[in-house]
Amino acid sequence: MPRLLLAVICCSMVHLAWGASPSSRADSLQRLLSTSRPDTNRVRILIQLAWERTDDNPLKGVEYGQQGVRLARQLHFRSGECRALLMLGWAFMRTGNYATAIQTQVTARRLAESIGYAGGVIHADNAMGYAHLEQGNRQLSLRYFRRAVGQAERYHDTVLLTPILGNIGRAHLELGRPDSAWYYTWRGYQLDLEQQDVHSEIGDLSILGDIEARRGHIHQARYFYQQAISRAVGMPVSYAISRAYLGLARLVRNQQPAAAMQYARQALAAGKAGRYAKGVFEASDYLADLYADTGSNAEAYRYLRAAAATRDSLFSQSRMAQVQALSFSEELHQQKLAEEGERAAARRWQFILALALAGAVLTAIVGYLLISRRHLRREVEFVQERQRMERSHSRAILDAEQNERRRVGADLHDSVGQLLSAAKMTLGALRRRLPLTDTVHQELFGNSMDMLDEAVREVRSISHNLVPTTFTRHGLVQAVRCLLDRLALGPRQLQIQLEVNGLQDHQLDSTLENILFRILQELIHNVTKHAQATELTVQLSCQQEELQISIIDNGVGFNPAAQHENVGIGLRNVASRVAYLHGEFAIHSTTGGGTCTILKIPLRMGATAVLV
CATH class of the missing domain: 1.25.40 (Serine Threonine Protein Phosphatase 5, Tetratricopeptide repeat)
Incomplete structure (x- = not known):
């Protein structure tokens, strides 16, 4: 058997010297086996016993190899299982059961690849090449040998490379290529001496003898044969x-x-x-x-x-090995089925756990969504309540403003206006009683009466502006028309045009009309105060759900972007009133191009806002 097997034998067995006889080594291992526990060390002993008995009793080697494989699988000792399979394959080969030997080595090689055991891969390739060589499949054996050599050189493993070269030499010899056989076998022999691999050395000496005999070199052949025999003393x-x-x-x-x-x-x-x-x-x-x-x-x-x-x-031994192989294969098949059953059960449990986890995650997500929805509903209710309170607060401010306007207007009309009228009557009576012959005194008296008349008119105008009687009697449109008429009669000679569309079909809330009148009053006041315009157009257009107001002048205009930071109180009040009505407020103007102010008030929202 090639020396490559020694590479996979456990290190704990090194105390069994090769100088001892095979039977004594086997007996020592048997005693160790009888006292060992079913652990990984017992697997190693079984592997060693399979190696020891393969040469002298291959059937026993098969038995020990099978026991090693079983125990290694029970312990999930995968490297031990791989080594036991390698030994088992060699034992099957010694019985002449090459098919089972090759199948076992294929299984060992796959396992070695899965666990990253390069030595097992090399060993299995060498063993499969040897099995094919024993059956006369020399070309096929060379393919396995060369693959094993490539792996050994890749990992720089000279120990595993050493015995393979002699096997390649034997294959070339049987193919009738003595020169190639000599090259590989001699190279392997040199490595045997370097590595002190006596087992491989003996085999290579025997092959070298066969090569020289084939060449007709009788003396050299005799030398190599005798060297092999002398080196084999005490060796299995x-x-x-x-x-x-x-x-x-x-x-x-x-x-x-x-x-x-x-x-x-x-x-x-x-x-x-x-x-x-x-x-x-x-x-x-x-x-x-x-x-x-x-x-x-x-x-x-x-x-x-x-x-x-x-x-x-030999045939009987092969048949017995085949029976053992069939029995072992059936056992491995049953074990494989059991393992597959366990894996299937594990997969089922994993699937159930995955479903449970998915259910838990789904439940958590649904719970989170419900809680979030409830929280969102509360947030919406809170925002709605805050908006309602803000509207109520704004309504209260507007009502208070309107009431204060009425009070101030009434006080101006009833108190200050009456006092000024009384003062004028008193001054008239005083003039009749005191004849003023001096021209200067008459002029002063006349100026005083004129100032009183102007004060009475101003108080009356302020009173009417605070609480227009036309607005309270006839509504928004008539109040706006009266406001514009007074402006047209003023000293600025402002040409004013009022356009009304659709308001006749809508009955607006009194509070809404009051807010809109104050907005228009402020915007028209800004035109007369700042625009220096000669033309003013006011448009009131009412549709089904929206009231649009436009104030257009041909004044000096301004840059809205530049004036953004310097907006006056009046425009701020306009913006706050429009926001209260949920409307839109926009000013379009250019320097020297006049100004167009547009308001869009939703009637339902506005009505709702003022009625809440």
Whole structure:
């Protein structure tokens, strides 16, 4: 068996020296096995036992290998399982069950790849190449050998590379390429010496002997065979010793028949000592040929029967190994089914847990949405309540303003106006009683009366502006028309045009009309005060749900962007009143191009606002 197997044997077994006999090492391992617990160390002992018994009792090697695989799988010891499969594959190969050996090595290689065990991959490739070589598939074996060499060189693993080269050399020899066989085998032999790999060295010496024999170099062949035999003392390499003795027998068959007979018997003895059935069969068959050449038919027949018995034994051993393989395969199949069942159950549990988790997440999301919706509803209610309170507050301010205007207007009309009228009557009576002959005094008296008349008119105008009687009697349109008429009669000679559309079909709330009148009053006052206009147009347009008011003049205009920070109190009041009515307020103006002020008041919103 190639020395590559030693690369996977556990380090805890190194105390079992190769100097001891195979049976003593196996006995020591057996004692360790009997006292070991079912743990990873027991797996290592089973692997070592499978290695030890593969050469002398392959069926026992198969048994130990199967036990190692089972225990490693129970312990989930994957590297141990891989090594046990590798040993098991070699044991199947020694029984002649090459198909099962290759199948086992394929399984081992897949496992080695999955766990990242490069040594297992190299070992499996070498073993599959060896199995194909034993069956005569030399080209296929070279493919596996070269793949193993490539992996070993990739990882710079000289220990694993060493035994593969000799196997490549043997394949080339069987293909009739002695020069290539010599190149690879000699290279492997040099590595054997460097690595002190005695096991691989013995096998390579035997192959070198076969190469030199094929070349016809008798002395060199004899040297290599003898070196292999001398190095094999105490080593479990019966296959190499048997082949070396058989090679010596073939070398001297023609010149020294007696020596050939002796070498053949030694090959037979080596095969029997190591239970190497193939070696026993080949040696027995060769001895039968030798005795047939000498005319000893009885001896020839005896060895032919021995060869036949060995062949039958080899066949029986192969059949038993096949039965074991089938049983083991069925066991592995059942174990695989059990593992698949466990995985399926685990997947089901995972699916159930995933569903439960998804349900919990969904419940949490729904709960969060409900809570958020409730919170949002409360926020909306809070905003609505705040808006209602703001409207109520604004309504109260507007009512208070209107009431204060009425009070001030009434006070001006009833108190100040009456006092001024009384003062004028008193001054008139005083003039009748005091004749004023002096021109200066008459002029002063006349000026005083004129000032009183002006004061009475001003008080009356302010009183009417605060509470227009036309507005209270006839509504918004008539009040606006009266306001514009008074402006038209003023000293500015302002041409005024009022356009009304659709207001006749709508009955506006009195509070809404009051707010709109104050807005118009303030905007028209700004035109007369600042615009220096000669034309003024006021448009009142009422549609189904909106009232639009436009105030257009041809005055000096201004830049709204520049005046944004300097807006007066009047425009601020206009903006606040429009906002209270949920309307829109826009001023369009350019310097020297006049001004257009547009208001859009929603009637429903406005009516609702003032009626709440």
